[in-house]
Amino acid sequence: MSDSPWKSRGPKGPPRGDRPVHREPRPTREVREQRPVHREEAPSEEHQHAREHRDSELRLYGVNAVKAAFHRRPESLRKLYLVQDRIPQLQPMLRWCVAHRVGYRVVEDEGDLRRLTGSEHHEGVVADMLREPQQTLATWLQHLHAGPACALWLDGVGNPHNVGAILRSAAHFGVSAILLPKHSNLALSGAAARVAEGGAEAVPFVRLGREDNSLAQLRGAGFALAATVVRDGKTLFEAALPQRLVYVIGAEGEGMSSSLAELCDLRVSIPGSGKVESLNVAAATAVLLAEWARRT
CATH class of the missing domain: 3.30.1330.30 (Ribosomal protein L30/S12)
Incomplete structure (x- = not known):
């Protein structure tokens, strides 16, 4: 032709x-x-x-x-x-x-x-x-490997650029899953996948059920939950981080819900100079994951 x-x-x-x-x-x-x-x-x-x-x-x-x-x-x-x-x-x-x-x-x-x-x-x-169907928590836990594992519970994070950056860090540090609350509207977008630079294919999205059931299932599988807070938490670099850990990450701006933070097993904060209130949620996630990976 x-x-x-x-x-x-x-x-x-x-x-x-x-x-x-x-x-x-x-x-x-x-x-x-x-x-x-x-x-x-x-x-x-x-x-x-x-x-x-x-x-x-x-x-x-x-x-x-x-x-x-x-x-x-x-x-x-x-x-x-x-x-x-x-x-x-x-x-x-x-x-x-x-x-x-x-x-x-x-x-x-x-x-x-x-x-x-x-x-x-x-x-x-x-x-x-x-689109790939999101896994249920029970299915994900059933197929999860033994030994150290880290997951991210996204409590309200919604900006696609932040989601993409989180996915990229999660893939880099070998995170096992992104956990989404039952009623979260978050789904992978083209913008998030582009920012993730291929990381979106390496980390599955897992849909949680009722909050109390999800917490029980995770703890039954040996996970501890760490609320990530701006202040009043144990310094990340001094906190005891379990080998099977779920970081609960709050929304941009308002942070994670106080009721969910109360249900977590520990609270961690990233220390800084104090010249700014906190890190961007995606940057903070990278720091949290790097510290967990360093210890495992």
Whole structure:
């Protein structure tokens, strides 16, 4: 085909299969028909996060986020959009698309990807993936390995950039799960996955049940719960941190609920100079995890 984007790449390009890919001046008709996005009102990342929570699919973007999701669960890929410059880097995905009849589109204008994601930080690739179901606490505990383990209970954290940074730190330090309260609206968003740089695929989201039951289940599995507080807690670097530990992390601004803090087994604070009240929730989480990992 004379206008194929693979023509100039010779034998190293992905196989064409029986699904031709057309290069048009602005190949956006198919994109707009699938997910209408008005040019005048590109959705914010927060709006995108809310919309994705209602959908069975998750729109991922950013090279590391997309590659990590595809590497772990390629069968979940439903649609791929990319710019010409990303073709060499994403050839395994393109070959998968051809072999499994998954639609993909090479776009010439990065503005199309910006409109699809509501973000300037798409890095030239967007993938629609099926969402992974969240595990129940009982299922997660049943399959959890023996020995040291750390989990994060997110009590109200909601900003997708903070969630993404927390996921990245959690993956780096080998956290076993992100625990979400029963009525939490938090779900993985494209913005959070991009910030996590692949970490979102390494740490599962686990949905808790009733608070009292969840606490009992965790303690029955050998976990202690540590409330992370700005003040009036044991200094993190002096506190006795159990090898099986759940850090309870409060929301941005207001922190964790006092009633939940009272139910925890210990309270820890990160000491500082006092020139600022506290660390950002994502930065604080990284410090907490680093100290736990140092001792295990």
